[in-house]
Amino acid sequence: MTEPLDLARLQRRLAAFAAARNWQPYHTPKNLAAALSVEASELVEIFQWLTPEESARVMADPGTAHRVTDEVADVLAYLLQFCDVLGIDPLTALDAKIARNEQRFPAPGPEDGAQDRQLPES
């Protein structure tokens, strides 16, 4: 492949792939959101019985590494297809969200004590 990989090109390939198989009628935003959540759960399944420490070492086993990478691809594929059918630019969406989170969750200064544990946002 000579062109660099980028999201927009992958998104076009996914759209062409679905169109060649006449899958567009299935690809409603509702169905694509469900498919995205199903793939995200398949990623969770790999980790569900692991300790935090074991979860950090999943890429050391080639079979598990392949499975994790494959589920990442599936999640990204459905996210891009969802964005495509609704006309959402995922990079702009994330850029705006990071900017908002920088307002909502100011970084603690050096004087802030460790006891003020702030959990990640949800």
Added chain:
Amino acid sequence: MTEPLDLARLQRRLAAFAAARNWQPYHTPKNLAAALSVEASELVEIFQWLTPEESARVMADPGTAHRVTDEVADVLAYLLQFCDVLGIDPLTALDAKIARNEQRFPAPGPEDGAQDRQLPES
């Protein structure tokens, strides 16, 4: 912003954001996969009672459009952070997956009948 948006830059901003808040101990692969699936479900929640037709029109309402875009950002944020902690390149993963799917699900030729309905992969 003068530089173009790209995944790698957004990924670095997310990593810096988490580091400034000392969130890395929470960001195990196991926890990030769970957070990704929680955000994907928040996207599903928007669509859960909608008909397929209503689901195609969610962007017409500004409030719902904002909510959908915000959840897309959250899903992408956790996917990028998950990939970052495990050293996975999501674009390469998706490129390889599309190539495999082109083998697994050959596009039907013009002679194939509509009765051979093939559901999208799962």
Added chain:
Amino acid sequence: MTEPLDLARLQRRLAAFAAARNWQPYHTPKNLAAALSVEASELVEIFQWLTPEESARVMADPGTAHRVTDEVADVLAYLLQFCDVLGIDPLTALDAKIARNEQRFPAPGPEDGAQDRQLPES
């Protein structure tokens, strides 16, 4: 089986099953909640490309009926195990929730117009 089936008995069998296999260390509330959500997603997967009408007919196909029933069992199994490790009575929890919902979502009287469409709670 001579005794009637009830939740408490099934819960005890699940606990004995896990204990005989030394699975208790894996059965933290966090892991059981993740496993519950994974099984719920496997149920969603069966329906993800179906129209609302097709989804109402899944039990007509014996293979799909078996798959749906099996996933229902998995969801209930993890829900009961989750409740067991945390000492929650699921029937009391649901009884209290229905009572609260009867307050939060008063039933419309006969004079209320159909245009006041109220979406199910989420």
Added chain:
Amino acid sequence: MTEPLDLARLQRRLAAFAAARNWQPYHTPKNLAAALSVEASELVEIFQWLTPEESARVMADPGTAHRVTDEVADVLAYLLQFCDVLGIDPLTALDAKIARNEQRFPAPGPEDGAQDRQLPES
């Protein structure tokens, strides 16, 4: 309340509750499966940043205990409504599944070494 709580009675109350609000058109099996998975994810969200040890202590905090119990009720409510619209008996389904799992995952005898760690089924 003078009658004992049981699943069938709670299921009838949920059906009456939905019927009084004209929610049956929304309660397709597809939508109820999605709603079930959304509620299961809301349970996961409570645990997503907790260590295994912290997750075992969630009931010690009254606010968190209430939230966990409430999500358990929501998961059970949607599971019962899903079973109701499809004519599935969840207790019979689980009884059959436990019997099958006793065949698939024989309990280790006392001579089996701890090194033969068998992960819980998924």
